[in-house]
Amino acid sequence: MEKLTLIRPDDWHLHLRDGEYMRAVLPDTARRFGRAIVMPNLRPPVTTTELALAYRERILAALPQNARFEPLMTLYLTNNTTPDEIALAKESGQVHGVKLYPAGATTNSDSGVTDLLGKCSAALAEMEKQDLPLLVHGEVTDPEVDVFDREKVFIDRVLAPLAQRFPGLRVALEHITTRDGVEFVKAASKRVAGTLTAHHLLMNRNAMFAGGIRPHHYCLPVLKREEHRRALVAAATSGDPKFFLGTDSAPHAKSAKEAVCGCAGMYTAHAGIELYAEVFEQAGALDKLEAFASFYGPDFYGLPRNGDSVTLLKESWDVPTEIKFGSDVLVPLRAGEKIGWRLVD
Numbered sequence: 001m002e003k004l005t006l007i008r009p010d011d012w013h014l015h016l017r018d019g020e021y022m023r024a025v026l027p028d029t030a031r032r033f034g035r036a037i038v039m040p041n042l043r044p045p046v047t048t049t050e051l052a053l054a055y056r057e058r059i060l061a062a063l064p065q066n067a068r069f070e071p072l073m074t075l076y077l078t079n080n081t082t083p084d085e086i087a088l089a090k091e092s093g094q095v096h097g098v099k100l101y102p103a104g105a106t107t108n109s110d111s112g113v114t115d116l117l118g119k120c121s122a123a124l125a126e127m128e129k130q131d132l133p134l135l136v137h138g139e140v141t142d143p144e145v146d147v148f149d150r151e152k153v154f155i156d157r158v159l160a161p162l163a164q165r166f167p168g169l170r171v172a173l174e175h176i177t178t179r180d181g182v183e184f185v186k187a188a189s190k191r192v193a194g195t196l197t198a199h200h201l202l203m204n205r206n207a208m209f210a211g212g213i214r215p216h217h218y219c220l221p222v223l224k225r226e227e228h229r230r231a232l233v234a235a236a237t238s239g240d241p242k243f244f245l246g247t248d249s250a251p252h253a254k255s256a257k258e259a260v261c262g263c264a265g266m267y268t269a270h271a272g273i274e275l276y277a278e279v280f281e282q283a284g285a286l287d288k289l290e291a292f293a294s295f296y297g298p299d300f301y302g303l304p305r306n307g308d309s310v311t312l313l314k315e316s317w318d319v320p321t322e323i324k325f326g327s328d329v330l331v332p333l334r335a336g337e338k339i340g341w342r343l344v345d
């Protein structure tokens, strides 16, 4: 049987939520990944180092015994984030990035930024000075802009001017979904990188409408056309160190997804590395998976690569139709279907 052994991967974009929900999903990530950049869009958001350190303690306390998983914390940038808070974050050694959510762009982003280059310039200057990366949800929230164009317009209106004004700032464009995003990252300086999710690599926007409306294939940024998906796969499998793994696994209760106004996010942590193995296999690039999943992320964040490894077998397994999610259930990606690679414990 075909077998794949990789240095243990890390997830550079993950939603763990909190409390019983966090306890339900954390083991899926901890089983596969050595570390994860933990998103701060809790309610209320993680806006200070103090809140981030307390959240980190709750995650550590919820880890399965013997797990050697390390949560890498982030701060939620607001119009009021001070340079002092940025300095504190860096000094803590536990905060590895500051997350920009344009206000209203996505799940739990109501406290987000309304005018990045205006209101956040002092915080951004401090991040540049401290070399603390800015992690970006790259979509404009202007309701006049077509939903499918919001990433491209964000690059033109916000990201390009930001990179000009703060050339020393390390920036990760999270969950890139378009050719435009790929091209921006490639053309930018070495300090600009991007993460790619498994679901945007595997599916185009038709997946939202296969035989009817599919709420479990709705996320933000929304799935795009096939030509964009192909550009993402080309970037992921190119061996370019600017592109690395970030699942954006975003658990929501089944009832919140299957609703009149269903919320955005796909749960993929149950197969967080296996789904990428499918992508790289389909592209004939399994030899490029390890660097994408395990090398380029820590290199960008200035952290050591993991020392141990994981093994995948080319053996299909059945994804459950539901997974317990605290007092609720969630529907994982590929629910009731098969995944072609299996993680060996």
Ligand SMILES: NC(=O)N[C@@H](CC(=O)O)C(=O)O
Pocket (backbone or CB within 6 Å): 015, 041, 106, 107, 108, 137, 218, 219, 220, 221, 248, 250, 251, 264, 265, 266
């Ligand atoms: N990706 C999503 O569709 N949802 C994420 C938020 C985000 O990453 O934008 C969530 O927190 O649910």
Ligand SMILES: [Zn+2]
Pocket (backbone or CB within 6 Å): 106, 137, 138, 174, 175, 220, 221
């Ligand atoms: Zn996002």
Ligand SMILES: [Zn+2]
Pocket (backbone or CB within 6 Å): 013, 014, 015, 039, 248, 250
């Ligand atoms: Zn996310």
